[in-house]
Amino acid sequence: MSNKRLAAILGGCIAVIVAIVAIAALPPASGEPDGAKPNENSAFHINVIPETPVQINGDPVFKYSIAGQHFVFLVTITDEGQESEVPVHVSATAPGAEVVIYCKDIFEGEVAEVVVIPTPASIGATIEVTITGTRGSVTDEKVASFEVAEGEDDRQEYATELLDKFVSWLATNHPELGITADTTWNGTMVSPVWLVVSHYLFFSEEWELHIEWHIMVPPYDWAKIDLRHRFDELAPSYAFEISSVDAASEPVPMEVPETVWR
Amino acid sequence: MELTRSRTGLLAGISLLAVVFTVALTFATLQLPVVLGNWLSKYFPDIHPVIEPERVAEFMAVARPVGYACLAVIAILIVAGIVTGKRKLSTLGSLAFFLPTFGYFFASMFFLAGLGILRVPFVPFWDPSTNLMNFGDISYLPYMALVYPFWLGGIDIREVISWLVIGIGLFIFVLGTITWFYGRLQRRKAVDFWIYRHSRHPQYLGFVIWSYGVMLFAAQQLVPMGGSNPGASLLWLLTSLVIVWIALAEENKMRKEDREAYLQYRAHAPFMFRVPTFVSAVLTLPIKLLLKKSRPETGKELVATFAVYTTLLILLSSPFVFLDWPPGIGWSDWPGFIPGLPGPIMNL
Numbered sequence: 001m002s003n004k005r006l007a008a009i010l011g012g013c014i015a016v017i018v019a020i021v022a023i024a025a026l027p028p029a030s031g032e033p034d035g036a037k038p039n040e041n042s043a044f045h046i047n048v049i050p051e052t053p054v055q056i057n058g059d060p061v062f063k064y065s066i067a068g069q070h071f072v073f074l075v076t077i078t079d080e081g082q083e084s085e086v087p088v089h090v091s092a093t094a095p096g097a098e099v100v101i102y103c104k105d106i107f108e109g110e111v112a113e114v115v116v117i118p119t120p121a122s123i124g125a126t127i128e129v130t131i132t133g134t135r136g137s138v139t140d141e142k143v144a145s146f147e148v149a150e151g152e153d154d155r156q157e158y159a160t161e162l163l164d165k166f167v168s169w170l171a172t173n174h175p176e177l178g179i180t181a182d183t184t185w186n187g188t189m190v191s192p193v194w195l196v197v198s199h200y201l202f203f204s205e206e207w208e209l210h211i212e213w214h215i216m217v218p219p220y221d222w223a224k225i226d227l228r229h230r231f232d233e234l235a236p237s238y239a240f241e242i243s244s245v246d247a248a249s250e251p252v253p254m255e256v257p258e259t260v261w262r
Numbered sequence: 263m264e265l266t267r268s269r270t271g272l273l274a275g276i277s278l279l280a281v282v283f284t285v286a287l288t289f290a291t292l293q294l295p296v297v298l299g300n301w302l303s304k305y306f307p308d309i310h311p312v313i314e315p316e317r318v319a320e321f322m323a324v325a326r327p328v329g330y331a332c333l334a335v336i337a338i339l340i341v342a343g344i345v346t347g348k349r350k351l352s353t354l355g356s357l358a359f360f361l362p363t364f365g366y367f368f369a370s371m372f373f374l375a376g377l378g379i380l381r382v383p384f385v386p387f388w389d390p391s392t393n394l395m396n397f398g399d400i401s402y403l404p405y406m407a408l409v410y411p412f413w414l415g416g417i418d419i420r421e422v423i424s425w426l427v428i429g430i431g432l433f434i435f436v437l438g439t440i441t442w443f444y445g446r447l448q449r450r451k452a453v454d455f456w457i458y459r460h461s462r463h464p465q466y467l468g469f470v471i472w473s474y475g476v477m478l479f480a481a482q483q484l485v486p487m488g489g490s491n492p493g494a495s496l497l498w499l500l501t502s503l504v505i506v507w508i509a510l511a512e513e514n515k516m517r518k519e520d521r522e523a524y525l526q527y528r529a530h531a532p533f534m535f536r537v538p539t540f541v542s543a544v545l546t547l548p549i550k551l552l553l554k555k556s557r558p559e560t561g562k563e564l565v566a567t568f569a570v571y572t573t574l575l576i577l578l579s580s581p582f583v584f585l586d587w588p589p590g591i592g593w594s595d596w597p598g599f600i601p602g603l604p605g606p607i608m609n610l
Contacts, residue, residue: 010565012573021397
């Protein structure tokens with residue numbers, strides 16, 4: 001084989017491979033002119049879940065927490081014009097509480113989490129949380145408030161026991177969720193003033209798992225979970241139920257709640 | 263009679279030894295990555311890409327040049343081995359090229375955490391906008407042909423297939439190695455007995471089959487945080503092509519050293535394994551069209567053959583890339599689950 005022929009074959013092969021990769025790398029046609037600068041000041045508004053207080057018969061009704069509880073607000077944005085290529089930066093202040101924000105820079109469709117942790121000094125007080133979104137010179141702001149009740153987390157042990165039951169079942173029956181026995185969960189009590197049905201939230205790096213159980217004699221001692229995919233979902237996407245914990249019933253799928261529990 | 267009996271005993275003993283080694287190595291193939299991954303996670307901890315994007319960016323600023331450098335070293339090893347005729351260099355390079363596949367065995371948010379750090383040479387290919395890693399997806403064709411009919415019947419054989427393929431590959435490799443050592447001990451000029459009667463390159467064949475099983479296993483790993491698993495088909499494809507190249511180059515050397523003996527051996531033993539004449543004719547058609555003969559015999563012809571087959575296989579894989587197939591999260595859940603049920607497919 002002559003050098004010329006070899007060079008031609010190699011050149012042809014390289015050209016074909018480069019062409020295929022280039023076609024694959026071409027961005028989909030979006031109608032946006034080439035070289036357009038992303039709009040740093042395009043308008044948006046922020047949305048915060050849960051809304052607290054809510055007005056019932058003209059009176060504000062607050063949600064409750066206890067000192068040390070993680071009160072998790074979900075924050076999204078809606079672009080008012082064309083979708084921007086610049087993310088909105090989320091910040092928050094809450095006097096009397098510690099604030100931690102996960103996923104601070106979000107685009108439309110993404111979810112930031114603003115975690116507000118009341119200090120013991122704020123028991124009996126109302127925590128006012130101001131959540132601000134900033135993009136360039138444009139800002140939007142939402143205010144939410146909740147009350148801090150006296151109390152302590154006395155549900156963690158049983159909540160963890162129930163969590164383990166669901167996790168081992170999910171690991172076997174729903175491997176597509178990526179939840180295994182090794183998944184690390186951080187828990188926080190929620191709804192401290194609710195008594196007959198207890199609630200607890202667990203967070204892994206990927207999932208928010210809300211667990212609730214009925215404090216009742218068998219066969220009415222049900223336990224339920226719902227799962228929200230963090231950072232891209234505002235509401236749960238899976239839900240499962242154990243009809244009777246005492247009877248060691250297997251979890252079964254149930255209707256997925258429309259909103260997250262707070 | 264005595265000789266036959268002792269020969270049968272020897273063969274049985276060697277086969278048993280091969281089985282023991284195969285079981286041990288299969289276990290090691292799947293367990294060593296777990297042990298190593300746990301140890302490496304102390305030095306390369308997981309980073310949540312959404313919670314800590316700054317840390318990911320910081321890490322990638324260091325990892326990116328390291329990845330390019332590793333890839334360059336691997337490419338140099340392969341090319342240097344081919345150019346200088348020191349095939350051990352090429353073999354080492356192709357092994358190093360495949361090694362990052364084990365990084366898939368470690369579930370993490372950040373793809374370079376823990377054992378995932380082995381994937382650092384993949385960084386140049388790890389571009390989600392181009393799916394470069396999927397340009398070897400034609401390799402899944404035998405897997406698809408095996409898995410799909412069972413899946414339709416409600417049976418999930420994906421994991422079992424991977425284990426089996428890994429085991430078969432290792433068995434052939436071990437048998438080839440033992441036979442080769444036995445031949446050396448017997449001071450034979452050419453090893454052409456036992457498994458070498460059924461394959462001229464049982465060790466390479468064993469490696470290619472074993473690595474196919476590892477590649478399948480890697481493709482099935484689920485990725486947390488809604489990430490995708492691009493698989494390692496391109497790496498397996500290129501590694502296997504390099505291995506075939508090395509095998510062909512070895513044969514050319516053998517042919518030059520003892521043409522008569524080599525041709526006699528070649529007439530009785532297939533290159534890798536026996537395939538029907540029609541399949542063989544299809545597989546060798548590009549060489550025949552390119553070289554007007556059935557096999558490359560010079561260094562230049564080998565280079566041309568490698569380039570043409572690589573291009574053809576990438577072309578055949580391109581529909582997977584352009585159609586973004588399989589849909590959803592890719593090969594890790596193909597043919598898929600039915601939401602809300604324990605699984606459409608029974609776990610064996």
